Amino acid sequence: MKNINLVYGTMNGEAKFVASELSNYLTEKSAHHHLYEPIELSGWTPPENELLIIVCSSTGYGDLPDEIYPWFLELETKAPYLPKLEYGLVGLGDSSYDIFCGAIVQFETLLADLGATAIQPTLKLDATEHYAPERDAEKWLSDYVTSL
Numbered sequence: 640m641k642n643i644n645l646v647y648g649t650m651n652g653e654a655k656f657v658a659s660e661l662s663n664y665l666t667e668k669s670a671h672h673h674l675y676e677p678i679e680l681s682g683w684t685p686p687e688n689e690l691l692i693i694v695c696s697s698t699g700y701g702d703l704p705d706e707i708y709p710w711f712l713e714l715e716t717k718a719p720y721l722p723k724l725e726y727g728l729v730g731l732g733d734s735s736y737d738i739f740c741g742a743i744v745q746f747e748t749l750l751a752d753l754g755a756t757a758i759q760p761t762l763k764l765d766a767t768e769h770y771a772p773e774r775d776a777e778k779w780l781s782d783y784v785t786s787l
C-alpha cells in the first residue's frame with residue numbers, strides 16, 4: 640500500500656479529532672502514513688506516488704478554516720499539474736448552513752483542476768446526523784484500505 644498523507648483543517652478541533660482517529664486506524668492496520676499539522680503544510684506539495692486524505696470542516700459561509708487556507712491558496716496558485724495524485728476527502732459540516740460542506744467542495748474542485756483522481760466519492764458528514772464522524776470516516780477509509 641502506498642504511503643498515506645493525512646491533512647486536516649479545523650476551527651474547533653473536530654476535524655483534527657477525526658484525522659487523529661484515522662491515523663490511529665491506519666496505525667492499527669500497519670499502514671504507512673503521516674498526519675500533518677496545518678503549520679507543516681507551507682511549501683509542501685502532495686507527492687503523486689502517495690495517497691492524500693484531507694479532513695476539513697467548513698466555517699463562515701462555506702469557507703475554509705483559517706489555518707489551512709494558506710495551503711489551499713498555495714496549491715491553487717503554485718502547485719504543478721498532479722495527474723497521478725490520488726486523494727480522498729472527508730468534509731465536516733452542518734446542513735443548517737446555506738453552503739453545506741463548502742470547504743471540502745472547494746478542495747474537490749481544486750484537486751480535480753489539478754488533474755488528480757478521487758479514490759472514492761467525497762464523504763460529507765452532517766453534524767445534525769453523524770454523531771460519531773470519526774467512525775463514519777474510518778468506515779469510509781476502510782472501504783479503500785481493505786480493497787488493496
Ligand SMILES: Cc1cc2nc3c(=O)[nH]c(=O)nc-3n(C[C@H](O)[C@H](O)[C@H](O)COP(=O)(O)O)c2cc1C
Nearest residue numbers: 649650651652653654696697699701732733739740
Ligand atoms: C461559525 C460557524 C460557521 C459554520 N459554517 C458552516 C458552513 O458554511 N457550512 C457547513 O456545512 N458547516 C458550517 N459550520 C459547521 C461546522 O463545519 C461543523 O460544526 C464542523 O463539525 C466543525 O468542525 P471543526 O471543529 O473541525 O471546525 C459552521 C460552524 C460554525 C461554528
